[in-house]
Structures are given as C-alpha cells and as structure tokens.
Amino acid sequence: MSQNPLPLYRDPWAKREAFRKSPIFSNRVMFRNLFPGFGIAVVAFTAYVAVDNFVLSKQEGAHGHGASHH
Template structure:
C-alpha cells in the first residue's frame, strides 16, 4: 500500500485525518502528562531551596536524644 492515496479511492478524503501530525504517536505521547515538566522543575527548586536555606535550622534526631 502506498503512502499516498490513489486518485480513484473514494475513501481517501475521509481517511486523510489519520495522517495529520496532531494524531502522530509523538504528539500523543507529548500530551500524555501535561504540566509534568513544569512540576518537576518546581519541585526540584523547592527541594533545593529547602536544603540550602534550611540547613542550620534543623537538628538531627541524634542531637535531640543526647
């Protein structure tokens, strides 16, 4: 079967939407988890800020028992 439809195929127009780039596997996978990249960056920034800025204020569990 050819990539391009036959000129005499009566269903060619009706099946053309299947070859549109919006319905490709890559586009479907990219839209699978919307906002996931932004969430990962925001969470990483939060964890980094918590570790850098909150270093001196936390005591370890071992220090509290002695």
C-alpha cells in the first residue's frame, strides 16, 4: 500500500467543496475582516479625544474662560 499525502475523495464533489473547511473561511476570520481598520480607528479617535480634552482644559484654565463664556 502506498502512502499518498493527499486525501482520497470518493465523492466527486467533495474535492470541490473542501475549500469550505479552510480556516480562512471561518466565522471568526470573516467577522474580523468585516470592518478593516476599525481597531486602528477606535484607538486613533480615543487618542484624539483624550488629547483634545487635555489640551482644551489646560488652555481654558490658563485664559480664565469658563464654560459659561458667550
């Protein structure tokens, strides 16, 4: 008996359907790639809000302007 590294497909359509079991088509990978760049955008927006609040609060404190300034 020879050692064949490829699986033996008795069903003629099984070979054509084998790609569905590939890890690249798993639900986790498909969901992760649903919104590309979303994680980077969340980090960038969080950093922007934090810097904006920090800088804005420092500038308001230095100039003496309060929240009721019109």
